[in-house]
Amino acid sequence: MKAFAPRSLEETLLRLGEHPDLRPLAGCTDLMVSEPEDRLDLPGVLDLQRVSELRGFRWRGETLEIGAVTAFSEIRDSPDVRQSFPALAEAASKIGGWQIQNRASLGGNMANASPAGDSLPVLLVLDAQIVLVGPEGKRTVPYRDFHVGYRQTALGPGEIIGWVQLPRPPQGATQFFRKVGTREAQAISKVVVALLASVSDDLITEYRLAAGSVAEIPLRLTEVEEAMVGRAAKADVADLAGHLAAHAVRPIDDVRSTAEYRRFALAQVVRRMTLQLVS
Ligand SMILES: Cc1cc2nc3c(=O)[nH]c(=O)nc-3n(C[C@H](O)[C@H](O)[C@H](O)COP(=O)(O)OP(=O)(O)OC[C@H]3O[C@@H](n4cnc5c(N)ncnc54)[C@H](O)[C@@H]3O)c2cc1C
Numbered sequence: 001m002k003a004f005a006p007r008s009l010e011e012t013l014l015r016l017g018e019h020p021d022l023r024p025l026a027g028c029t030d031l032m033v034s035e036p037e038d039r040l041d042l043p044g045v046l047d048l049q050r051v052s053e054l055r056g057f058r059w060r061g062e063t064l065e066i067g068a069v070t071a072f073s074e075i076r077d078s079p080d081v082r083q084s085f086p087a088l089a090e091a092a093s094k095i096g097g098w099q100i101q102n103r104a105s106l107g108g109n110m111a112n113a114s115p116a117g118d119s120l121p122v123l124l125v126l127d128a129q130i131v132l133v134g135p136e137g138k139r140t141v142p143y144r145d146f147h148v149g150y151r152q153t154a155l156g157p158g159e160i161i162g163w164v165q166l167p168r169p170p171q172g173a174t175q176f177f178r179k180v181g182t183r184e185a186q187a188i189s190k191v192v193v194a195l196l197a198s199v200s201d202d203l204i205t206e207y208r209l210a211a212g213s214v215a216e217i218p219l220r221l222t223e224v225e226e227a228m229v230g231r232a233a234k235a236d237v238a239d240l241a242g243h244l245a246a247h248a249v250r251p252i253d254d255v256r257s258t259a260e261y262r263r264f265a266l267a268q269v270v271r272r273m274t275l276q277l278v279s
Helices: 009-018 036-040 072-077 079-084 086-093 098-103 106-112 120-125 222-228 236-247 259-278
Strands: 002-004 023-025 044-047 057-060 063-067 129-134 137-142 147-149 160-167 174-180 191-200 203-212
Touching (some): 009 044, 009 160, 072 086, 086 174, 086 191, 106 120, 106 160, 120 203, 191 259, 203 222
Parallel strands (some): 002 044
Antiparallel strands (some): 057 063, 063 160, 129 137
């Protein structure tokens, strides 16, 4: 098996140009625990961990750019993320345990494309854009178009995720994140929810809601969003939001939960978040 550990983006793109079938790897927390046949049949691997251009945080005007190999512990502890994107810092702090957070990357969470990936609903409500890079050049894709089917992404051959771009949220918006699992840590989500919303002059003026583990891909719940914007910020809207959310998803029964429980938990989480928003 071929294995490369490039030291720069230039070298990374050179390798991908020569061998577009190389499998990128970052923290390896998904890849190393995948089915043996998925790992052993790999034509080759490209370790992105030493590519400094793909790690860390930089503001570009009002947009924070995060390198794809940045680990969740760095995201959890970043003052920029904690201040401007607290829901992402919160999600990062709930992924696996500390050992996993030290290795697992944001790009790996996206590319692994599990419907239960904890950072994914947050990226959806933050209206993230992602920069994909390959030997043919760069392209920017709205994150909401990245997951094209169950564990399928918009990545082309020889392409990797380079950076995630987060526009600064609207002034006064509140962010919420909630993961429902079997335990506080080291649990794959039964349901994971993110909300970014604003209230102004007693009206809900912004309401962006997303959930994971409730369909084959992480979803923005646009029906709920449209129903909430413009409503009076009163406690009774919380029940409506929860009810609509439960009907906007298509969960399944699996080893971690039942579809019925997932709908119930989603409704409760959305109701509580909305109640907190309007209180
Ligand atoms: C014990 C344990 C607990 C976990 N708990 C959670 C949890 O609570 N919540 C959660 O969401 N996840 C959890 N995970 C899953 C995993 O840690 C995350 O999905 C993590 O973000 C994967 O990142 P990574 O860098 O380790 O990816 P890797 O394993 O290195 O790669 C994962 C996939 O992404 C591809 N890839 C990686 N980087 C790129 C890139 N830049 N461009 C293109 N493709 C790329 C790889 O080819 C591979 O297909 C857990 C895993 C373990 C083992």
